[in-house]
Amino acid sequence: MRVLTVDDSRTILAMLQHTLTGAGFEVLQAADGQQGLDVLNYEDVDLVITDINMPVMDGIEFIKNVRATGRHQSLPILILTTETSQEKREQGKAAGGTGWIVKPFDPEKLISVIKRVVH
Amino acid sequence: MSDLDEFRATYFDECAELLLELEEQFAEIEDGDRSADRLNAVFRAIHSIKGGAGAFNFTRLVEFAHNFETLLDHVRDGRVEMTEDVASLCLRSNDIVADFVAAAREERELDADYGAEELARFKSICEDEDDEPMEEFDIDFTPVMVDLDGDKAETDDAAEPIALDPDELPDSFDVPPMGGEGEWRLKFTPYSQLYERANDPLLLFRELTTIGEVNIEARLTELPELTAFEAFGVYCSWDISISGKDVTEARIREVFEFVEGDCEIILTGPGEVPAFDIPDPSLSAMADAPPLVVEDDEPTPEASAPADVPAAEEEALDAGLSFADLAAELAPAKPEKPAKPEPEREPASAQAQDSSASASAKTATVQSIRVDLDKVDRVVNMVGELVITQSMLTQQMDDNLKSRYQELVRGVEVLAQTTRGLQDAVMAIRAQPVKSVFSRMPRLVRELSTKTGKSIRLEMVGEHTEIDKTIIEQLSDPLTHMIRNSADHGIEKPEKRLAAGKPEQGIIRLSAEQAGGSILITVQDDGAGINRERVLQLARDRGVVGPDQQLTDEQIDELIFAPGFSTAEALSDISGRGVGMDVVISNIKKIGGSVHVRSWPGNGTRMQLRLPLTLAVLDVMLVQVSDSPYVIPLSSIVETLQSRRADFGVTPSGRRVLQVRGEYVQVVDLATRFELPTSADEEERFVVLCEADGDSKVAVVVDDIIGQQQVVIKSLEENFERIEGIAGGTILGDGSVALIVDVQGVRHTTEQKSAA
Numbered sequence: 001m002r003v004l005t006v007d008d009s010r011t012i013l014a015m016l017q018h019t020l021t022g023a024g025f026e027v028l029q030a031a032d033g034q035q036g037l038d039v040l041n042y043e044d045v046d047l048v049i050t051d052i053n054m055p056v057m058d059g060i061e062f063i064k065n066v067r068a069t070g071r072h073q074s075l076p077i078l079i080l081t082t083e084t085s086q087e088k089r090e091q092g093k094a095a096g097g098t099g100w101i102v103k104p105f106d107p108e109k110l111i112s113v114i115k116r117v118v119h
Numbered sequence: 120m121s122d123l124d125e126f127r128a129t130y131f132d133e134c135a136e137l138l139l140e141l142e143e144q145f146a147e148i149e150d151g152d153r154s155a156d157r158l159n160a161v162f163r164a165i166h167s168i169k170g171g172a173g174a175f176n177f178t179r180l181v182e183f184a185h186n187f188e189t190l191l192d193h194v195r196d197g198r199v200e201m202t203e204d205v206a207s208l209c210l211r212s213n214d215i216v217a218d219f220v221a222a223a224r225e226e227r228e229l230d231a232d233y234g235a236e237e238l239a240r241f242k243s244i245c246e247d248e249d250d251e252p253m254e255e256f257d258i259d260f261t262p263v264m265v266d267l268d269g270d271k272a273e274t275d276d277a278a279e280p281i282a283l284d285p286d287e288l289p290d291s292f293d294v295p296p297m298g299g300e301g302e303w304r305l306k307f308t309p310y311s312q313l314y315e316r317a318n319d320p321l322l323l324f325r326e327l328t329t330i331g332e333v334n335i336e337a338r339l340t341e342l343p344e345l346t347a348f349e350a351f352g353v354y355c356s357w358d359i360s361i362s363g364k365d366v367t368e369a370r371i372r373e374v375f376e377f378v379e380g381d382c383e384i385i386l387t388g389p390g391e392v393p394a395f396d397i398p399d400p401s402l403s404a405m406a407d408a409p410p411l412v413v414e415d416d417e418p419t420p421e422a423s424a425p426a427d428v429p430a431a432e433e434e435a436l437d438a439g440l441s442f443a444d445l446a447a448e449l450a451p452a453k454p455e456k457p458a459k460p461e462p463e464r465e466p467a468s469a470q471a472q473d474s475s476a477s478a479s480a481k482t483a484t485v486q487s488i489r490v491d492l493d494k495v496d497r498v499v500n501m502v503g504e505l506v507i508t509q510s511m512l513t514q515q516m517d518d519n520l521k522s523r524y525q526e527l528v529r530g531v532e533v534l535a536q537t538t539r540g541l542q543d544a545v546m547a548i549r550a551q552p553v554k555s556v557f558s559r560m561p562r563l564v565r566e567l568s569t570k571t572g573k574s575i576r577l578e579m580v581g582e583h584t585e586i587d588k589t590i591i592e593q594l595s596d597p598l599t600h601m602i603r604n605s606a607d608h609g610i611e612k613p614e615k616r617l618a619a620g621k622p623e624q625g626i627i628r629l630s631a632e633q634a635g636g637s638i639l640i641t642v643q644d645d646g647a648g649i650n651r652e653r654v655l656q657l658a659r660d661r662g663v664v665g666p667d668q669q670l671t672d673e674q675i676d677e678l679i680f681a682p683g684f685s686t687a688e689a690l691s692d693i694s695g696r697g698v699g700m701d702v703v704i705s706n707i708k709k710i711g712g713s714v715h716v717r718s719w720p721g722n723g724t725r726m727q728l729r730l731p732l733t734l735a736v737l738d739v740m741l742v743q744v745s746d747s748p749y750v751i752p753l754s755s756i757v758e759t760l761q762s763r764r765a766d767f768g769v770t771p772s773g774r775r776v777l778q779v780r781g782e783y784v785q786v787v788d789l790a791t792r793f794e795l796p797t798s799a800d801e802e803e804r805f806v807v808l809c810e811a812d813g814d815s816k817v818a819v820v821v822d823d824i825i826g827q828q829q830v831v832i833k834s835l836e837e838n839f840e841r842i843e844g845i846a847g848g849t850i851l852g853d854g855s856v857a858l859i860v861d862v863q864g865v866r867h868t869t870e871q872k873s874a875a
Contacts, residue, residue: 008163011130011171018122053163067315076317082170098317099377104174116326116377117318 001118002026002044006036006062007051007080012103016049016080019107023114033057037065040072047118048077049101052088060095067096076117080105123175130171134220137164139558141213146561148206158195161209165191168216172223180219183234186241187212193245205244212237214562301389303331303366308356313381320357326374331363362389492588495548502538502545503831509538510828511852546732550585553631553640556594557582560602560629567606574623575610577602580630586638590730593710594640597703601642601726602627604679604700609646609724619721621645633732637712637754640728649718651675676716676724680704708863711737711752713810737849739830741857742807742821745795748857749821750830750849755862757808757816759824777818779808787865788820792844809862817866828852832859843867 003025005016017027028043030036034057036050048066052059059079066072079092079100089100098117101110144161169184191209193199201209215234222229309320327333341354361371368386375384512531521528557579564577586594610616610625617623628643651672658664658678670678680700704714712730731737731754739750740759760779767775767786775786786806790796807819830849835842835858846861 009167009170010133011126011174014129015126015174018126053166055160055163073315074317074319082166082173093316093377093380096316103170116322116374119319119322 001046002028003047003049003114004028004030004036004039004043004045005049006030006033006054006059008032008054009051012051012080015105016110019105019110022107023111033059033062033065036062040066040069045075047114048075049080050077052079052081052092060091063092063095063097078113078117127175130175131220131224133171134168134224137168138213138217138220139555140164141216142562143554143558145210145213146558148201149210149561153201155195158191158201162188162191162195165216168220172220175223177219177223179229179234180216180223183212183219183238184216186238186245187216189245190241199244208237208240208244210565212241302360302362303368303371303389304387305359305361305371306356306383306385307359307375308383309353309378310381310383311351311353313378314351314353316378316381318378318381320355323374323378324357324359327359327361327371330370330374331361331366334360490548495545499545499549500831502542505538506542506829506831507850507852509535511854514852546587547585549588550732551588551591552583552585553591553594553638554582556591556598557629557631559595560598563599563602564606564627567603571606571610572612573606573610573625574613575606575625575627578626578628580628581632584631584633584638586631586730586732590638590710590712593706594728594730597707597714597728598629598640598642600700600703601728602629604726605642605644605646605724609644609648611647615647619647634729638730638732640730641725642727643723643725645723648720648722648724649676649679649716651718651720654678673717676718679716680714711754737830737832737859738827739849739859740807740827741825741851742789742805743823743825744789744793744821747795748825748851748855749789749860750857751807751809751819751860751862752846753827755809757810760806760808761803762806762820763803777806779816779818782816784808784816784818785866786818786820789860789865790820790822792865817862819860819862819865830857830859 001024003020005013005020005027006029007013007016008031013029013031017029020027028039028045030039032054033050036048037057039045040048050059050062054062057065059081063077063079066075066077076098077096079089079097080103081088081092081100082103089097092100099113101113141161141164144157144164147157148161165184165188169181169188172180172184187209190199190205194201194205199205212234215237218229219234307320307323309318313320324333324335336358338356338358339354341356342348343352343354368388371386375382509531513535516528516531560579561577564575567573568575605627610627611619611621613623616625626645628641630639630641630643632639632641655664655670655675655678658675658681659666663678663681664670707714707728707730710730712728715727715729716724717727718724737750738753740753740756742749742751762777767777768783769775770783775788776783777786778784805821805824807821807824809817809819828851830851832846833848833850835845835847838848844861844865846859846864848856848858851857
């Protein structure tokens, strides 16, 4: 299974990569929403995990753009965010996000959340 | 290094970058730029620092960054105005964040009340604006690094049965096991947006099986007639019962956490009266269909999908039921399996549109990759070898060969050109804008301004000028010193400035520009200029200058770089940081740079660093001394002339000098210096006039001048040991080794020798 991780923080990307590859996933990375879209344009993935606060194109815009392409309507997208406030989550969901992970994440929890949204 | 250590290293690397960016952004904000982009960038950077800090449990950093971020959030959405006061709070806080990061990296604790004042200010400012209490940030969360390489590596395999024994389930949920044996009943009716957000009932059911025994029954009563059926309509709902000792409402609700609001969930606890409506008896065909049961011991996703149960298939004699299959198939909104072929076209065109849209967007963004510097250096080295090989090939081409093999000659010419291009391209990879060093300076000037009580403005020009990364790393100390010097000794106190008819605020101008093969970095202030009388006096006192030695104004100015001049006494606590200016300057010289100072009494001082563009390749003049090849860096050569040994004069102190256009220049005979056999005195010798410290010159005497070329520097220290007067070695086109003459070094040692 391939996962696209989108975050402007290298630390978070590295931690995600470690956890996900450890669980047997193949990991693709992008540093912002625009890069994420570029990757999705020519790569098939089974899951997207994206940050909200990013330069160039933020997570909300990114999700909206992903959903706007017919091909990715059933692609699960998890929002990765430190925002504990309901507001960001709601925005992410309204844009088409499938679920969310609150940073800092616990690797076990991360995998269990992923299992909830992918086959 | 453990994984966690590695992440920490990544985190601190990233923090360093973010802090640098914050410095830049805040400098602009301080200058009055409050654009949304800038405020967003600042917010994001602090947010990222906080995000990582949370992962490593740097609680104080998290707390401070969180509150700082809240303030910035208020500022960017306009709830709090960015007044001068708030701006200066932000600037201070930025420094505090940097200190917290440094403390975390060095694993030391800062004072308990460090940053407390700012923290209180954040809270009071934000609370003034909205009375909502500050949201608690969960900083008690301790991340656990689990080894996921083991059995759990198969979790991505959907066909793999999920651990069903509740006792074996990971105890990762904080809900205390309560409630119990009874049966929970759930009526689950998804809305279309559940599918639009890529959630899938099938996965929710699978998740439910992890908390207890599950029995799922699809309700197909809403299915319309074939003519009214919509491909993306949502017609299916489910009745679910869950039982098991660990089943609680909270655990069930958690499964449906992501789809809350996207579906209707009616949950009935054990013993409660089910709120489910009784199936309509008129639709007896459906009601009579056997319930689609998922047994816990074979919970493959396929089996839990109502559509795939063969029993249903057999009895599906009327249209209604076979549509149930279709509905279940289509429900998760998979465009590749539509009922009608037409919808295929739309996604395809949308996709094409998207690809063209993002392709055009792509051209606008600069794409980059991170490469280990070692790898780049390896390429630089190999290109170096290529340059040598290429020049060797060119040298081997004698006229005979050239006339006979014209194609070969052309090929070698093209090779030479391509090699040049390749070399430039590789050097460009190592080049970085000086901005990374420049951007640390505004903070320095701010600090100096506060400490000295002087009003100072820093102007920066040309921060996008690019220069080799290694040189950039060497730049920070000299620049810091030069700016400290300007702020401390150059710029006058406001009263004094006003009295001299100058504006109250002093200006330090930091600029970078490319000048030929080098980079000029200039620090210029509009202060009082160098107090030559005092500098000369100090120099005489310290024995740097002999009592009778007469110096020109320029020479006096240069004294501030002289070894042994800048001692603690000469410097205030700001300029002096233990390392004197001379050490800093000698570091610059080591990388092939030079420093000049000019001062205009009453009008300011200009210090200029001249640095090579790159360290790896050097333009040199190839000379011969006693049959051995030597190279002299072209950048230090002023001119070449012919002379005889007899023309050299001798000073009373025993130094040999040569008169060049009325100026006496110290002579360094390389043959003598390196103790090589010398040829007869009468013979015509070549003299290479080189620029040494400042404006002084050295006449380097050699036997012959061979020509100019580019060489790749090989370090002597790395491969052998340091030799005074030799800056390094290089391999020539014919494979022989030539030493690179360190003009400054040979002059110095020759002086010592003749003095001895």
